[in-house]
Amino acid sequence: MNWTDERVEKLKKLWSEGLSASQIAAQLGGVSRNAVIGKVHRLALPGRAKAGGAAPAAASARPKRPVPPVAAPQRPQQDTLRAPQRPLVRQNDVALMKDDQTPDMIEESAPVETPVAGNVVVPMTRKLALTQLTDRTCKWPIGDPMKDEFHFCGNDCSEGSPYCTYHARLAYQPSAERRRVR
DNA sequence: CCCTGATTCGC
């Protein structure tokens, strides 16, 4: 994938909104988080301040560099410090929203506890946004994709399955059991 | 181990 103007623009937007490099990479598609970070640096976009996230940057970043003696100390650019002045709405805020109602438009995928036949009770969801999904987070969708409260289960899915153990059961019902649940 | 960003350097 090459960096078209549109992709670069999206990168800038998402980066300024505080999405992580891997999340941005996921949204853009076709690129790794490294590619995103590399591009961010090349574009000279302001890095992550130094908040809780990661990377103390600059100082103790990586002193492994030999540095030829010829190089003169370059003066750091003064001012132009653009701190994120905006509200800074991160995707995690989704989880902070009211959860008074459970949409549950998709089949009978109620994420609320649903005792099935005996002792299988299910867990709450982690309410992850699309961009937060990784290889091992349950991708079971919850809610109306057109609505804001839409999210994914997000529970851990240890094995190759795209779903957590609970949703894997719902997803791959052996037909016999399907009737029972309905 | 999961994740984060930062940096280097061969391509």
Place this chain on the structure above:
DNA sequence: GCGAATCAGG
């Protein structure tokens, strides 16, 4: 310019 490999850290 690009991004994998690597580093450094939470």
